[in-house]
Amino acid sequence: MAEYKWPDADKRTLIGKRISRTDGPHKVSGHARYNSDLNRPGMLHGRLLCSPHAHAKITSIDTSAAEAMPGVKAVYIIPDPDREIKWAGEEIVAVAAVDEPTARDAIRAIKVVYEVLPHSVLDTDPKAVGSLARPAQAQKVGDPDKGFAEAEVTAEGLYGMPVITHCCLEPHGSVIEWEDDKNLLVHLSTQAVSSIAAAMAPVLEIPAANIRVKQDHIGGGFGSKFGPDRWDFAAAQLSKKAGGKPVKIFLDRDSELMVAGARPSAYAKVKVGAKKDGTITAWQSESWASGGQGGGGSPPMPYIFNIPNQSKQHTAIQTNIGPQRAWRAPNHPQACLITMSALEDLAAAIGMDPLEFFLKNIELTGPRAEIYREEFQIAADLIGWKKNWHQRGDKTAGPIKRGLGLSLHTWGGGGHPSDCDITIQPDGSVELKMGTQDLGTGTRTTVEIVAADTFGLPMGVVKVLIGDNRFPTSGGSGGSTTIAGVSGATRRAALDALDQIFAKAAPALGAKPEDLEAVAGTILVKSNPAKRLTWKQACSKIGQVPITVRGKNPGPGKLGDSGVGGVQMADVSVDIETGVVRVNKIVAVQDCGLVIDIKTAESQVYGALIMGVCSALYEEKIMDAKTGKMLNPNMEFYKLAGIGDIGDLVVHMMTGKGYDERGVIGLGEPPAVSPYAALSNAVANAIGVRVPTLPLTPDRVLAALAKKGGSNARI
Amino acid sequence: MRGFEYASPTTKEQAVSLLGSSDDDAMALAGGTDLLSLMKDDIVAPRRLVNLKDVAELRGIRLLPDGSLRIGALVTVQELLDNAIVKRGYASLIHAADGITSPQIRAMGTVGGDLCQRPRCWYYRAGFGLLAKDKDGAALVPEGDNRYHAILGNTGPAYFVNPSSLAPALIALGAKLHIFGSGGQVEMNLENFFAAPTSANEKEYRLKPNEIVTEIIVPSAGGWKNATYEVRQKESLDWPLAAASVALKMSGKTIESARVVLGHVAPVPWRSGEAQAYLAGKTISEQVAETAGTLAVARASAMSHNGYKIQLARVAVKRAIMKAAQGGQR
Numbered sequence A: 001m002a003e004y005k006w007p008d009a010d011k012r013t014l015i016g017k018r019i020s021r022t023d024g025p026h027k028v029s030g031h032a033r034y035n036s037d038l039n040r041p042g043m044l045h046g047r048l049l050c051s052p053h054a055h056a057k058i059t060s061i062d063t064s065a066a067e068a069m070p071g072v073k074a075v076y077i078i079p080d081p082d083r084e085i086k087w088a089g090e091e092i093v094a095v096a097a098v099d100e101p102t103a104r105d106a107i108r109a110i111k112v113v114y115e116v117l118p119h120s121v122l123d124t125d126p127k128a129v130g131s132l133a134r135p136a137q138a139q140k141v142g143d144p145d146k147g148f149a150e151a152e153v154t155a156e157g158l159y160g161m162p163v164i165t166h167c168c169l170e171p172h173g174s175v176i177e178w179e180d181d182k183n184l185l186v187h188l189s190t191q192a193v194s195s196i197a198a199a200m201a202p203v204l205e206i207p208a209a210n211i212r213v214k215q216d217h218i219g220g221g222f223g224s225k226f227g228p229d230r231w232d233f234a235a236a237q238l239s240k241k242a243g244g245k246p247v248k249i250f251l252d253r254d255s256e257l258m259v260a261g262a263r264p265s266a267y268a269k270v271k272v273g274a275k276k277d278g279t280i281t282a283w284q285s286e287s288w289a290s291g292g293q294g295g296g297g298s299p300p301m302p303y304i305f306n307i308p309n310q311s312k313q314h315t316a317i318q319t320n321i322g323p324q325r326a327w328r329a330p331n332h333p334q335a336c337l338i339t340m341s342a343l344e345d346l347a348a349a350i351g352m353d354p355l356e357f358f359l360k361n362i363e364l365t366g367p368r369a370e371i372y373r374e375e376f377q378i379a380a381d382l383i384g385w386k387k388n389w390h391q392r393g394d395k396t397a398g399p400i401k402r403g404l405g406l407s408l409h410t411w412g413g414g415g416h417p418s419d420c421d422i423t424i425q426p427d428g429s430v431e432l433k434m435g436t437q438d439l440g441t442g443t444r445t446t447v448e449i450v451a452a453d454t455f456g457l458p459m460g461v462v463k464v465l466i467g468d469n470r471f472p473t474s475g476g477s478g479g480s481t482t483i484a485g486v487s488g489a490t491r492r493a494a495l496d497a498l499d500q501i502f503a504k505a506a507p508a509l510g511a512k513p514e515d516l517e518a519v520a521g522t523i524l525v526k527s528n529p530a531k532r533l534t535w536k537q538a539c540s541k542i543g544q545v546p547i548t549v550r551g552k553n554p555g556p557g558k559l560g561d562s563g564v565g566g567v568q569m570a571d572v573s574v575d576i577e578t579g580v581v582r583v584n585k586i587v588a589v590q591d592c593g594l595v596i597d598i599k600t601a602e603s604q605v606y607g608a609l610i611m612g613v614c615s616a617l618y619e620e621k622i623m624d625a626k627t628g629k630m631l632n633p634n635m636e637f638y639k640l641a642g643i644g645d646i647g648d649l650v651v652h653m654m655t656g657k658g659y660d661e662r663g664v665i666g667l668g669e670p671p672a673v674s675p676y677a678a679l680s681n682a683v684a685n686a687i688g689v690r691v692p693t694l695p696l697t698p699d700r701v702l703a704a705l706a707k708k709g710g711s712n713a714r715i
Numbered sequence B: 001m002r003g004f005e006y007a008s009p010t011t012k013e014q015a016v017s018l019l020g021s022s023d024d025d026a027m028a029l030a031g032g033t034d035l036l037s038l039m040k041d042d043i044v045a046p047r048r049l050v051n052l053k054d055v056a057e058l059r060g061i062r063l064l065p066d067g068s069l070r071i072g073a074l075v076t077v078q079e080l081l082d083n084a085i086v087k088r089g090y091a092s093l094i095h096a097a098d099g100i101t102s103p104q105i106r107a108m109g110t111v112g113g114d115l116c117q118r119p120r121c122w123y124y125r126a127g128f129g130l131l132a133k134d135k136d137g138a139a140l141v142p143e144g145d146n147r148y149h150a151i152l153g154n155t156g157p158a159y160f161v162n163p164s165s166l167a168p169a170l171i172a173l174g175a176k177l178h179i180f181g182s183g184g185q186v187e188m189n190l191e192n193f194f195a196a197p198t199s200a201n202e203k204e205y206r207l208k209p210n211e212i213v214t215e216i217i218v219p220s221a222g223g224w225k226n227a228t229y230e231v232r233q234k235e236s237l238d239w240p241l242a243a244a245s246v247a248l249k250m251s252g253k254t255i256e257s258a259r260v261v262l263g264h265v266a267p268v269p270w271r272s273g274e275a276q277a278y279l280a281g282k283t284i285s286e287q288v289a290e291t292a293g294t295l296a297v298a299r300a301s302a303m304s305h306n307g308y309k310i311q312l313a314r315v316a317v318k319r320a321i322m323k324a325a326q327g328g329q330r
């Protein structure tokens, strides 16, 4: 029986090394096919009629003109039992035609009569929206009154961030076709290949087993692509009406931004108190949030710091905007921004270096306190905190002010259930199958690393097949659960397969299976390494029938864990005459247990920091109060950072003793939590005043400076 | 986008004869970086596109005998940036072109197209018309989200900002425009080309549906210090929040006369008479530049969300003057 554990550090040949993603050349050369690139034989183009109104009743729909148009093959009214539109951009009718222009013409020919109803799209002031603001939660911890009585210094402020959208570069959508009247082939842009069939089956009234789902590559999901969407069901229905022909519906950019994903906003009025020595004594927050019809999430506040006395109230605001969806670390970025900003303001009120202040209270973070301490030390060195930090307000002459800010975060992670099949052929070739997906995180690469390292093979030998629901089931890529899930299953499958190879090869080597080891393309006798077979020779002992072994996660042995943390520090320059913020540098120090591939791990963190810069400085779903429309459903005014806007990003992964033996843990969410707070704190440090809400745009920065008064407000 | 007919003439006479009496009939197509977006968003729907790119006489940059510079309407933003004569004498034009930070748009977008592109007002682009009114005829901008709208010349009914970055620089340099139509060629000061519309069926520039811009003539900038300063939030693909182009005719250390034109702050490129008058006879200093900036926005007024742009415009003028004083170095 194999012993299910990770190889010791000195035995790792690929695990933990710096390995480029195997599909990188394929992607940068344009060869990688995304489902939105697919053009199936005989394919029809689907388009959607979407509501221009944010709230309305549908009185009537007349599709006759569209149906009569040459080239139109199917028209499908999307079912909506109460015929009530609840956000602008909600889909009403889908059309499939021989080409895209015809489908668009057909959409324009459909007549919908609406009874327009009052809408509400703003969420910045709960008092302004009446009954749409509903108390959602109230909680007391300890004795807040006593906590504030003990406080010698208090700080109060408003903090928050608006709704942003997922803005996937590959929009949501699918190409769907009926292979016959019972079997459906689905090419969907999804984070959860294995679970799409079960979600589609009841609606389409066919067995889930008859639904085939495939996806080689995905152009971003960020939490918004776990299930089939309304337009995917419409594509299936259109295909059925059109005799099974493939129907392609991928959202236009404006729909992608309006309806395909929203991260809830969160705002809070916070009061925090501490003793003069920095000991935090009490927290009070009145928060509100919105993410559409359901209100927003309730951010876990105070974040990480378990302040002894707390009083909290949360309000959910219902709005007529496209529905919220999970977004990298749901609720954490909001909680982190609000908490770390409030605490940094408190440190400033005391006159204390926030690094010292955070460390002073680090025991409140619980069992990870010592790790945070170590991470802060490393981050401080990397950004030159001691040398570059100053009290609030850069006093140097000229309009450009520089500042430093910090933050810390946590996340669970831990492996999801995953099955992995490994087949070894008598000629030594190896195939690995798993119904997982590579969300762009490097899953394809990391499972190959795990299998190859286990077999003592180099990269390029194990053929990795993923992205098909006919392969063994694997969980959705969300919640930072993929890497631990797929690598646990792969390691177990590979170890079991290797056991079988050992058993077959042992007689030829005159040794017992348990005395064998797979090293550098050979199977050798541990006590006498000269006695060896090449991998190929060893596999030839299998006989005629290949070996297939299934590995599972969870399973025997401790291969994974959950619970990680990290700290980030940001260095910014702010032009106080224009309010323009520039990122000089962000340092991220992150732990995530055993790192399978240092390069793709760092790349996860880079991506998180870039998304952090985007939403800290630029992103905002701008809704027009009067018309209920999103005003910036395009890549022009839904602003994202370009390369020149990102600054210098420095990533340090915590590895080695104390980290590696925990096994594999996920990394997708945690580094996406802190950038907002670190950047907002850095801006406050630079200009001497808090800019209360994100994004940190010139108007907000100038308004904060003007409020502070002072000569900064004008040139 | 709706179906359309496509014509590709090779002379300006043919081009003009293929245009019609309204934008619904026909529209001129240069680089297409704006026009195609407008068509995709169903803001315009011409029945015919008249491609200008095969009209060779609309291309090229050259010096005219009197020392002025002739820029063909089809010259791309990138060609402008790469041109040695422009680089030598017209720093403010280089600064403005350089701000258009997308290589794709610089490669396709033309100077003529930059001057004739339509406003980016998000109400206009969402289908509420150039004057952005709701179905009851109420103006959406003054009480709506006007963070990128006008702070000068914003008494209505137009509240958008002119989107061209090249126009303020060219106006400050004293550029003229050649327009060709069925009646032949007319010359117009570029400044007079732009006018805020007063009704829904007017455009923001004076060009009949069957006329085209053929070339831009820029007088020699010898003796003029010139520069453009744009306040941009991002380095990548973005619009200036406010910008200023200045040209200062120097006599020794003294400003003999000045042209100060603000961009992205009014429905037209905004010439600041106040700042110009003040600068004449002054020696350049921080203090002088700052006062000029303050005077340039003296008549500005904020709508509900764009007050911050007054500060940005003031700073843009100040910094453009200082940049010009330093020889226009970037």
Ligand SMILES: Cc1cc2nc3c(=O)[nH]c(=O)nc-3n(C[C@H](O)[C@H](O)[C@H](O)COP(=O)(O)OP(=O)(O)OC[C@H]3O[C@@H](n4cnc5c(N)ncnc54)[C@H](O)[C@@H]3O)c2cc1C
Pocket: A636, B027, B028, B029, B030, B031, B032, B033, B034, B035, B036, B052, B073, B074, B099, B100, B101, B105, B108, B109, B110, B111, B112, B113, B114, B115, B116, B117, B118, B163, B164, B165, B166, B207, B211, B212, B213, B214, B237, B238, B239, B240
């Ligand atoms: C994201 C983004 C950012 C941008 N940032 C900036 C910026 O910062 N500053 C800036 O100035 N611009 C900016 N642009 C706009 C860009 O510069 C213009 O789209 C471009 O210059 C238009 O030129 P074109 O040749 O593509 O025009 P087209 O799209 O072909 O035409 C635009 C309009 O002008 C008309 N037209 C074109 N040529 C002529 C002619 N010779 N005679 C008569 N009519 C004509 C067309 O009929 C049409 O109405 C940006 C664009 C985008 C998409």
